[in-house]
Amino acid sequence: MSLEEIGxxxxxxxxxxxxxxxxxxxxxxxxxxxxxxxxxxxxxxIQQAAKAGNVLVNEVSVKPNYKVKPNDVVRVVLSHPxxxxxxxxxxxxxxxxxxxxxxxxVNKPAGMVVHPGHGNYSGTLVNALIHHIENLPTNSNxxxxxxxxxxxxxxxxxxxxxxxxxxxxxxxxxxDRTTERLYYAIVWGNLEDDEGTIEGNIGRSxxxxxxxxxxxEGDFGKHxxxxxxxxxxxxxxTLVQCKLETxxxxxxxxxxxxxxxxxxxxxxxxxxxxxxxxxxxxxxQFVDNCFKVLPRQALHAKTLGFEHxxxxxxxxxxxxxxxxxxxxLEKWRSYTVNQKEDH
Numbered sequence: 001m002s003l004e005e006i007g008x009x010x011x012x013x014x015x016x017x018x019x020x021x022x023x024x025x026x027x028x029x030x031x032x033x034x035x036x037x038x039x040x041x042x043x044x045x046i047q048q049a050a051k052a053g054n055v056l057v058n059e060v061s062v063k064p065n066y067k068v069k070p071n072d073v074v075r076v077v078l079s080h081p082x083x084x085x086x087x088x089x090x091x092x093x094x095x096x097x098x099x100x101x102x103x104x105x106v107n108k109p110a111g112m113v114v115h116p117g118h119g120n121y122s123g124t125l126v127n128a129l130i131h132h133i134e135n136l137p138t139n140s141n142x143x144x145x146x147x148x149x150x151x152x153x154x155x156x157x158x159x160x161x162x163x164x165x166x167x168x169x170x171x172x173x174x175x176d177r178t179t180e181r182l183y184y185a186i187v188w189g190n191l192e193d194d195e196g197t198i199e200g201n202i203g204r205s206x207x208x209x210x211x212x213x214x215x216x217e218g219d220f221g222k223h224x225x226x227x228x229x230x231x232x233x234x235x236x237x238t239l240v241q242c243k244l245e246t247x248x249x250x251x252x253x254x255x256x257x258x259x260x261x262x263x264x265x266x267x268x269x270x271x272x273x274x275x276x277x278x279x280x281x282x283x284x285q286f287v288d289n290c291f292k293v294l295p296r297q298a299l300h301a302k303t304l305g306f307e308h309x310x311x312x313x314x315x316x317x318x319x320x321x322x323x324x325x326x327x328x329l330e331k332w333r334s335y336t337v338n339q340k341e342d343h
C-alpha cells in the first residue's frame with residue numbers, strides 16, 4: 001500500500017513531507033534530519049513514524065538511526081488530530097477594515113496565532129473567522145479562508161478569501177507577486193544605506209529548526225527578495241520600511257539577521273539581547289524598558305494591496321502602527337535627543 005493509500009484508508013488525517021538532502025549534507029540520523037525541517041514535530045513522533053514504516057529514504061522504509069546522505073530523498077507521513085477537532089468557531093472580536101461578499105481585510109493583533117496547530121488549538125484568527133463567516137473555502141492545507149499568513153507576534157493586515165473564486169484569484173496574485181505588502185520594522189544597528197535590497201534563498205536552518213536561514217549560494221531554500229527603505233535612525237536601532245517581493249516564512253526576520261541587523265526584540269533570532277550600543281548600566285536599563293514596552297519582535301504589516309477578485313479594482317489598505325511599537329519608537333527618539341544634548 002502506498003503512503004497516499006495509507007492516508008486515504010485511515011480515519012486519521014496525515015501530513016505528508018518530502019525532502020531531498022542537499023549535496024553538502026553530512027551524515028545525520030534521519031530523525032534528527034527531519035526535525036530540522038518539520039516545524040513542531042517531536043523526535044518521538046518521528047521515531048514512532050519510522051517504527052510504523054512511514055519514514056522512507058529513496059522509497060525504502062528505514063529505522064530512526066538511518067544516516068541521511070547527500071541527495072537522499074526522504075519521505076515521511078505523520079498523523080495529526082483530525083482538522084474537525086481543531087476548528088471550533090469562537091466569538092473573538094475582529095478588527096475588520098473591509099468586507100464584502102468576496103473578501104475580508106483584517107488587522108491582526110500581535111500575539112494572535114493565524115491558524116490552529118500544535119499547541120494552539122483555540123484563540124486563533126481562523127477560530128474567529130469561522131464564527132464570523134459560514135462556509136469559508138479551504139486552501140490546500142485545509143485552512144479556511146487563508147491565502148497568506150503573518151507570524152503570531154507580527155501585527156497587521158491580512159486578506160481572507162470568502163469564496164472559492166476569491167481564494168483562487170488571490171492565491172494567484174500572491175504567487176505572481178502582484179500584491180503590495182509593506183511592513184515597518186525596528187532593526188538593530190545603523191543601516192549603511194538609506195535603501196537597498198536583500199536577496200538570498202530562505203529555508204529552514206540546518207542548526208536550529210525553529211529558525212529560517214539565508215542560503216546566499218541558492219543551493220537550498222526558496223528564492224526570496226526584500227526591498228527596504230530607512231524611515232528614521234536612532235544611532236543604535238533603525239526604523240525601516242520593508243517591501244516584500246516574495247513571501248517566505250520569517251522572510252524579513254531572516255533577511256535582516258543575515259545582513260547583521262536582527263529585528264529589535266526578536267527572541268527567536270537573538271534580537272532580545274543588546275546587539276548594538278554601549279555597555280553602560282543606564283543604557284542596558286533603557287533597552288530593558290524598551291523590551292517591556294514592546295514584548296515581541298518589532299514588525300508590523302502596515303500596507304496591503306491587491307486586485308479585487310470580481311471588480312478588478314486595485315484595493316490598498318493601511319493600518320496604524322500599534323501602540324507598543326510607537327511607544328518604543330518614542331523612547332528611542334527621546335534617548336537619541338538626550339544623547340546629542342549630553343555631547
